[in-house]
Amino acid sequence: MISVLKKLVNATGISGREAQVRDLIKEEIAPYVDGVETDAMGNLIAHKKGNGKKLLFAAHTDSIGFFVTFIEKNGAIRVSPVGDIDFLAFSYSEVVSENGVKGVIISEKDGEIPKADSVYIDIGAKSEKQAKSKVRVGDFFVPVPKMTKLLSNEYAGHSFDGKVGCAILIEAIKQIKETKNDLYFVFTAQQEVYSRGARVAAYSVRPDVAVAVDTTDAKDKSSVSDGNAVLGEGVSIKIKTSRMIYSPEVVEKLREISTRHSIKYQCEVANSGTEGDAKALQNGAMGCLVGAISVPCANIHTSSEIIDMKDAEETLKLVLKIAEEYEI
Amino acid sequence: MKELLKELCSAFGPSGCVDSVRDIIVKNLSELNPTTDPLGAVTVRIANEGAPKLMISAHMDEVGLMATGITSDGCVKFGCVGGIDPLVLSSKRVVSENGVSGAILSKPIHLQSADERKARTEIKDMYIFIGARNKEEAKELVSVGDYFAFDSEYVEFGNGFIKAKALDDRLGCAVMCTLAKNLVKVKDKIPYDLYFSFTDREELGFSGAFAAAERIKPDYAIVIESTAVADICGVAPKSRVAALGKGGAISFADRATIYDRDYMRFVTDILERENIKYQIKQYVSGGNDASHIQRSACGAKVLAISAPSRYIHSPSDVVSYSDVVSIYDAVYAVITNKDLPFEQAKEKI
Secondary structure (H helix, E strand, O other): HHHHHHHHHHHHOOOOEEHHHHHHHHHHHHHOHHHHHHHOOOOOHHHHOOOOOEEEEEHHHHHHHEEEEEEEEOEEEEEEEEEEHHHHHOOEEEEEEEOOOEEEEEEEOOOOOOHHHHEEEOOOOOHHHHOOOOOOOOOOOEEEEOOOOOOOOEEEEOOOOHHHHHHHHHHHHHOOOOOOEEEEEEEEOOOOOOOOOHHHHHHOOOOOEEEEEEEEEEEEOOOOOOOOOOOOOOEEEEEOOOOOOOOOOHHHHHHHHHHOOOOOEEEEEEOOOOOHHHHHHHHHHHOOEHHHHHEEEEEOOOOOOEEHHHHHHHHHHHHHHHHHOOOO | HHHHHHHHHOOOOOOOHHHHHHHHHHOOHHHHHOOOOOOOOOEEEEEEOOOEEEEEEEEEEEEEEEEEEEEEOOEEEEEEEEOOHHHHHHOOOEEEEOEEEEEOOOOOHHHHHHHHOOOOHHHHHHHOOOOOHHHHHHHHHOOOOEEEEEOOOOOOEEEEEEOOOOOOOOHHHHHHHHHHHHHHHHHOOOOOEEEEEOOOHHHHOOHHHHHHHHHHHHOOOEEEEEOOOOOOOOOHHOOOOOOOOOOOOOOOOOOOOOHHHHHHHHHHHHHHHHHHOOOEOOOOOOOOOHHHHHOOOOOEEEEEEEEEOOOOOOOOOEEHHEEEEEEEEHHHHHHHHOOOOOOOOOOOO
């Protein structure tokens, strides 16, 4: 799984501009599925046929990033955030455009908390003309892809959020030879902008049960961390987040399967946190059972997200067992 | 098209109360058998069964006010229908759905404290004077829940500019009516199953367009709109959105939608080839019906093209008529382009 995750991290894509990531996934899974298609929103929908219940697994292909909105006379690039961006976390980060132009995000007001209107990207251009030869309004930038191994099984990098889920689903698709249940694997678009893709995908598939596979906010080592999950403590099963109650029968089933197969898991009940694709899947399917399982991720939505690969392995195990055993 | 635009702008039609606007459109397009759905959207179809579905959309509704109460001295308290800057409201003339004229008033300057003079007057401190001497008289004229709209004349001025209320988005409606009537004459040139939807409730969260799109299930959609511009002096170049007179502004992203890039390029390639003026909307701001059309049903590839409008959401929207014409030309060229955007989205292996 680690090698496919590395490939995914190196493929860049923000919400609405997921083509690179989508193409890579398509190439990885094509030999292992009965059908794969891309819909109008950019969701990649893969199918492994079975005669049982229609199960949908979703992971999102998009990451947060920046749209170019304006190029100044002096060659500075103005940007607008895509997704939930904390400009303080990204100031002085190295970034790269969709066409490979490298730059650094600079905060122009010393001592103030940087905001969208007070940062620019310096690509080293000396003039508007030079900048415009490399970058156009509407292009996107993302933090330079990287993935660093820390101690234990921890890794630091950008865009684990989303891509860890994709890596898990790719691996699951490769490992599942035969299936009783009718399985759909959806690699969703535009999750970071209110899950616009998931709704549409669920509308086309109409699953009986949908499970979102993603990362979830984990505690870091500071005393004030407000994450919901703990790194290294296994797959996190969501019970409730701020505006979402996950189907109790799904939660129960996930706990039962985990216990029976000795899969290390933790449960998440939070007043904060977003519902990710789960709610959109439920709405789009005109009402279906939903669950959400996640790999805990510290410093989420920064260029140094941290995950424990052991948690990802446990999540994969759970996905495989849900696909194999889930009955309604 | 200009005469129709004038007639449409003069009609009364805040979100949820667009009957007068709808009547004009239905009458104008009577030979195309317009239908109306439960959320008030008018749709006409130039059918081409089996071809990809293209939905062209503009909204009929304008921003307005709604009466929330009547004071003991016979003035009307109100709330906004859609986003209106309170600064715009003070001392403006308005008219109710039943034709009752009024003017918006707030505390006179000689009674304001020093702090109040510096602060912006809030809507809760404003009221509409309708010429009633007491509560009883006012109740005869206005009930809680009545709509008000700006009372503002359609005026052409200067070098091709138009000032009116509700140019957002009656200009889109005027362009669509004209397109529908002209395109039906060249039906054979259209490679789409073509729908024109005139929606309601755009200013209140796009629900009309969502319902219309769920019905039509388009493969592609083009939303004809107007957009704020911020191209006046004092605004830093980086914060400007678009400029009047430079053609329709095509968005790559706004606060509600990230547009499909391949579809955008398909369109801009046609406009370049046909030499039709357009500009790319720069600042990421605003939002329109495209957002809910994009995520309707199985999803649609969407594009928005907007006339830059100064002082949008005020009694004095100002647009350059040349931009309205450019938008007409642009959408006409896209619809009659003989090649389809690209292979249909679903590529199976």
